[in-house]
Each structure stands twice: as structure tokens, then as C-alpha cells.
Amino acid sequence: MELGGNSLPSGPDGVKRKVTYFYDAEIGNYYYGQGHPMKPHRIRMTHALLAHYGLLQHMSVMKPNPARDKDLSKFHADDYVNFLRSITPETQQDQLRQLKRFNVGEDCPVFDGLYSFCTAYAGGSVGGAVKLNHGQCDIAINWAGGLHHAKKCEASGFCYVNDIVLAILELLKVHERVLYVDIDIHHGDGVEEAFYTTDRVMTVSFHKFGDYFPGTGDLRDVGFGKGKYYSLNVPLDDGIDDESYQSLFKPIMGKVMEVYRPGAVVLQCGADSLSGDRLGCFNLSIKGHAECVRYMRSFNVPLLLLGGGGYTIRNVARCWCYETGVALGMELEDKMPQHEYFEYFGPDYNLHVAPSNMENKNSRQILEDIRAKLLDNLSKLQHAPSVQFQERPPDTELPEADEDREDADERWDPDNDVMDADDRAPTAGGVKREFVEPDSKDVDDMEEDERPRELDSMVTDTAGLKESNSAPVAVDEPSVKLEPGSSSKQPFDMPVDMNP
Numbered sequence: 070m071e072l073g074g075n076s077l078p079s080g081p082d083g084v085k086r087k088v089t090y091f092y093d094a095e096i097g098n099y100y101y102g103q104g105h106p107m108k109p110h111r112i113r114m115t116h117a118l119l120a121h122y123g124l125l126q127h128m129s130v131m132k133p134n135p136a137r138d139k140d141l142s143k144f145h146a147d148d149y150v151n152f153l154r155s156i157t158p159e160t161q162q163d164q165l166r167q168l169k170r171f172n173v174g175e176d177c178p179v180f181d182g183l184y185s186f187c188t189a190y191a192g193g194s195v196g197g198a199v200k201l202n203h204g205q206c207d208i209a210i211n212w213a214g215g216l217h218h219a220k221k222c223e224a225s226g227f228c229y230v231n232d233i234v235l236a237i238l239e240l241l242k243v244h245e246r247v248l249y250v251d252i253d254i255h256h257g258d259g260v261e262e263a264f265y266t267t268d269r270v271m272t273v274s275f276h277k278f279g280d281y282f283p284g285t286g287d288l289r290d291v292g293f294g295k296g297k298y299y300s301l302n303v304p305l306d307d308g309i310d311d312e313s314y315q316s317l318f319k320p321i322m323g324k325v326m327e328v329y330r331p332g333a334v335v336l337q338c339g340a341d342s343l344s345g346d347r348l349g350c351f352n353l354s355i356k357g358h359a360e361c362v363r364y365m366r367s368f369n370v371p372l373l374l375l376g377g378g379g380y381t382i383r384n385v386a387r388c389w390c391y392e393t394g395v396a397l398g399m400e401l402e403d404k405m406p407q408h409e410y411f412e413y414f415g416p417d418y419n420l421h422v423a424p425s426n427m428e429n430k431n432s433r434q435i436l437e438d439i440r441a442k443l444l445d446n447l448s449k450l451q452h453a454p455s456v457q458f459q460e461r462p463p464d465t466e467l468p469e470a471d472e473d474r475e476d477a478d479e480r481w482d483p484d485n486d487v488m489d490a491d492d493r494a495p496t497a498g499g500v501k502r503e504f505v506e507p508d509s510k511d512v513d514d515m516e517e518d519e520r521p522r523e524l525d526s527m528v529t530d531t532a533g534l535k536e537s538n539s540a541p542v543a544v545d546e547p548s549v550k551l552e553p554g555s556s557s558k559q560p561f562d563m564p565v566d567m568n569p
């Protein structure tokens with residue numbers, strides 16, 4: 070049952086979309102360190118599968134322009150960006166205070182080329198937003214992006230720079246409302262926090278909740294001030310399967326699309342929600358995961374597809390390859406083509422993997438209650454009115470096709486900087502580390518260190534968005550006019566359990 074999806078003119082998957090795919094051939098060389106579950110190599114494996122399935126010739130393939138300091142500073146604090154640029158494995162011993170301050174060292178280690186890694190993955194996401202803004206594609210893909218935990222001045226959960234927030238800020242130059250959807254198994258906390266007090270971005274995160282990193286994402290966390298009811302959280306339990314997941318995803322996202330009517334959608338496709346993930350505990354098949362992509366695509370709204378988590382890397386590559394096919398409207402053969410990483414996919418060498426027989430701890434009643442509560446929250450929003458646009462801020466420079474890059478000067482104007490507030494709201498509470506259980510399913514070794522970390526503070530400043538005279542959406546908030554710097558601070562109601 071498709072709720073709210075646009076009917077498409079032809080074929081089981083409708084019309085073809087113009088797709089731009091961002092890939093930096095260096096990305097697979099970055100290495101978080103021995104035993105660390107985050108492996109950028111999975112992006113290269115995905116790319117190899119795309120190449121051998123013959124998908125690259127159906128897309129515009131672009132090498133991202135690295136994001137520059139001032140691009141990153143649209144969201145991140147200058148001293149944090151300076152730190153990321155200057156820190157090296159050799160100098161980190163002299164910077165212990167800074168490491169602690171920026172939460173760099175354990176989950177988020179210093180490694181060779183760290184800053185180039187950050188600017189490459191952020192460059193792809195911002196570049197995708199620029200292409201969408203120009204109407205040069207219908208769907209932009211950056212599997213290296215989606216690092217949703219990064220905060221304004223803090224690394225978190227393997228994420229250093231929040232490419233998603235940066236891409237959304239770019240989309241907001243053209244679109245009055247942007248929708249963010251997150252299907253990673255972890256709560257999309259960094260993105261939610263950045264836009265918690267505005268109605269110009271709606272965030273919807275489906276995640277494991279309860280004794281799980283990062284600890285936020287309660288059903289009752291709905292946004293604050295003008296942003297009230299513009300943050301949606303869908304807390305789930307272990308073992309959720311395709312059918313249970315879609316029994317929430319489609320009705321909720323169908324309703325969101327109906328009432329919010331975003332100008333663009335950003336979908337974070339974290340693959341740690343797949344069955345058999347090294348850090349995850351859900352039981353989704355690749356088809357079940359990809360159904361979210363298929364469904365969001367069906368609305369024919371400019372769509373930015375990003376990666377995210379995913380720690381059983383052969384399945385990550387399978388998933389993002391299949392989802393690239395979905396974006397293109399192409400169904401892929403289950404039997405894999407020969408390619409340089411073929412041996413990872415034995416013994417079956419198929420694209421799809423069967424989910425397990427693990428227990429689904431999400432009862433029908435609980436799912437029904439969650440769905441009812443969220444649909445009720447959505448009913449508190451009026452239908453989005455038509456909006457009038459005002460002058461649009463300059464674009465971030467456009468990426469050029471592959472070799473053909475030029476150094477344009479027209480990055481966005483700092484005077485139009487939409488991120489401004491610098492308030493920090495101290496919050497009692499704590500989070501556990503993301504990097505926890507070594508999994509016997511995976512041959513890679515892992516440290517068993519799972520010491521809880523203290524979270525000094527949660528930065529809950531608003532994206533002090535550009536003034537706008539249009540588009541009131543919330544019933545109780547008649548205006549979206551945002552004063553730069555007027556951040557309403559809403560400390561998160563964070564669980565305080567810090568199980569070691």
C-alpha cells in the first residue's frame with residue numbers, strides 16, 4: 070500500500086531520473102586505524118560494484134571539489150575547523166587538551182589525511198545540493214557523506230564534519246523547506262540538533278532507541294520554539310524486519326510529504342540498519358532498506374542520497390549499489406559481476422542477502438502506538454502554504470565533471486552566512502561510545518574498549534536561518550522569520566544511564 074507517493078507515468082518504477090553521482094577515487098585510502106569499524110574502503114567497494122553492474126554510464130559521475138574552510142565554517146566553529154586542519158598523528162600527543170575538547174581520539178581518531186577526508190566527503194554532499202539547486206539533476210548521490218553525528222564544535226560517532234547540515238544549508242538558499250530523513254540505525258542527532266528550533270527544516274529519524282548510541286531520539290523530542298513538531302523521532306527496538314519498518318515508514322513519510330511539502334529531500338541511507346551489521350541490531354533486507362529510497366523517490370522532489378553508518382562492509386556495498394539502481398530506476402541482477410573485490414561476497418556472490426531469524430522485539434501494538442503518536446504530532450501542522458521567494462544567496466561553487474575542474478571564486482558570501490548563534494547549552498547526561506561490541510560475525514579485530522565518555526555539553530544552537538517573509542507552517546508559529554543569533558536553547562532530555 071503506497072500512501073502519498075506520486076503516481077508515476079510509466080513502468081513499475083516510473084520515469085527515469087537524471088542522477089549525478091559524486092565519487093573521489095582517494096576516499097577508499099583513508100584509514101581510521103586497526104580494528105576501527107568505520108572503513109572508507111566500503112565506498113570504493115560500492116563504486117567497483119556500480120562500475121561492474123554498468124551503472125556509471127547511466128549517471129553523471131563527478132569528482133567533488135573539496136569543501137573549503139569557509140564552507141565548513143557555515144556550520145562548524147572556526148577553532149574546530151582549524152584544529153581539524155592542523156592535527157596530525159605525529160602532533161596529537163602535544164594537543165591533549167584540544168583532543169579532549171573536540172572529542173577526537175577514540176571513536177573519532179586522528180589519522181593521516183583526516184582533513185582531506187572531511188573536505189572530500191563534505192564536498193560531495195554540498196556539491197550534490199548545488200547540482201540540485203541548479204536543476205541539473207533530479208537525484209544527487211554521495212555515498213561518502215551522511216556523517217550525521219558531527220556537532221558544531223565536536224566530533225562524534227566516527228563523524229568529524231557534518232556534511233548533511235552543510236548540504237541542507239545549501240539547499241535552503243533555494244528551497245523554503247527541506248526535509249531530512251535518516252534511516253541509519255543510530256539517531257541522526259547532529260542534524261536534528263542543528264535544526265531543532267526552525268521550521269524550515271524538518272528532520273525525521275528512524276533508529277534503535279534505548280541503551281544505544283548516541284542516546285537521543287526519544288519519541289517525545291519534537292523540536293522547540295518555531296521548530297516544535299518539526300523534529301520527528303521514531304524509536305525502534307532490536308530485530309525490526311522489512312514489514313514492521315515499512316508499516317511505519319510509509320504512513321509517516323507519506324503524511325510528512327503531504328503536510329510539509331518540502332522543496333528538497335535529503336535521505337541519509339546509513340546501512341548499519343541492515344541485518345547482520347557489525348554494530349547494528351536490526352533485521353532489514355537490502356530490498357527493505359531500499360524501499361525507503363524507492364518511496365522517497367516516488368514523490369518527484371529533488372533528492373540528495375547520502376551514505377552514513379554501515380560496518381559489515383560487503384553488505385554496505387551491496388546496499389548502496391542496489392540503491393543507486395533504485396535511484397536510476399534500474400533493477401539489478403542478483404548474480405554479481407566479476408570485479409576486483411569479488412572475493413568479499415562469497416560464498417554466494419549475490420547482491421542480496423537473506424535477513425536472519427532473530428526475534429523482532431517491536432510488537433504490533435508498540436508500532437501502532439508510535440505511528441499514532443507521530444501522525445497525531447503531524448496533524449498539528451497546517452498544510453504548507455504557497456510561498457514567495459526572495460532574492461537568493463549566491464551558490465557554493467559548482468563541482469566540475471571529473472578531470473575538468475576549475476577553481477571558481479564564487480563560493481557563498483560570508484555576509485549571507487546563515488549560521489550564526491554560538492550559544493552552548495550545558496546538559497547533564499551522557500552518551501555511550503558508538504564503537505562498542507566486537508562482533509564474531511566479522512573477522513576484523515576490534516578493541517574491546519567501551520568506556521563511557523562524558524559529554525560536556527550539547528550544542529543546541531539554532532541554525533540562525535536567513536530571514537524570510539514567507540511560509541508560515543506551524544499552527545502555533547505564525548511566522549518563520551528568524552532573527553540571526555536568536556537561538557532558543559532547548560537542552561535535550563538525555564538519558565543519563567552510562568552503561569559501561
Ligand SMILES: [Zn+2]
Nearest residue numbers: 253255341378
Ligand atoms: Zn549508524
